[in-house]
Amino acid sequence: MEAKEVLKQHIAKTASLTDEQFDYFFSCFKQQSYKKGQTIIGEGDRVECEYFVLDGCLKSFYINDDMKMFILQFAMPTWWASDYNALYSGAKATISIDCITNAEVLCLTNADREKLCSELHQVEHFFRWRTNKGYVATQKRLLSLMNNDARHRYEALMEQYPALYNLVPKHLIAAYLGVSRETLSRLYNS
Template sequence: MIAKDILKAHLSQIITLTEAEFDYCFSHFKLLSFQKGQTLITAGDHVESEYFVVSGCLKSFYINEDMKMFILQFAMKNWWTADYAALYNETPATISVDCVLDAEVLSITNREREKLCKEIHAIEHFFRWRTNKGYVATQKRLLSMMNNNVRARYEELIKQYPDLHQLLPKTLIAAYLGVSRETLSRLYNDEK
């Protein structure tokens, strides 16, 4: 499936566009390819775009003063990612985004997205829906981090992404869960 078809199918789950509207919308996106390890956003960057994942896997992460990495999100096919605080507030990025696996993304600038939202009501509805869904997911994850033990958080992650532990190094999954790699290995080995 080509990038255009993947985006069309993604949008079609929420909104209905004519072929002309979708073609016009798609013309505002730019297809980009990245290799594993390449960076899309580095902390401190000026962020102008957000990314829709066509294939592969990205991670958004924060590194604190002690050089400890905290993964905020794994973005796989049909997910969106960026440093949204930097994008919307026009401030330097506080998080970074890079490729965990080779990836293709569709990039759209904040300016182009806002233009589309003003011109096509259905697109505005889609982005509002997506933002709301993202907020709910973030709230759910934060509550899980505050209330659940590591095993419960790990089980939630594997339920949401059954193949994740086969695709990604344990160190990244551990950073997402906020635990050491050794703790994750114990959980993983207890499952077998």
């Protein structure tokens, strides 16, 4: 399916745009290709865009002072990713994004999203609901992490991203769950 149709079907689940409105909406996106391992957002970067994944898999992550990596999100097709704190506030990136596989994405700048939201009420509606869903998902993950229940976190991840098991190296899944590789092995094998 071509990029335009993928985005159209994604938006249509939440918002009603006429063909003309959607053409205008789509015209604000820029398609980009990245290679496996390539960085999209690096720590300290100015962040101007958010990314809609068409193909492949990204990870957004944070590396602490001890060089330990924490994965905030895997972004697969029709998922959105950015360092939203940096994107919204103008602060420099603290979250990095790179490509687990080769990837095709559509980029939308912060300025263009705000312009579109202001011009088209249905676009604002779409982005409100997209963030509502992200907010609820992040709250659930926070509670699960506070509850320190690795088994539940593992099952929730596999339910959310069934394709992940084969796609993503195990050490990245451990970094998402916040467990050691040994704990992850026990979860896989039980």
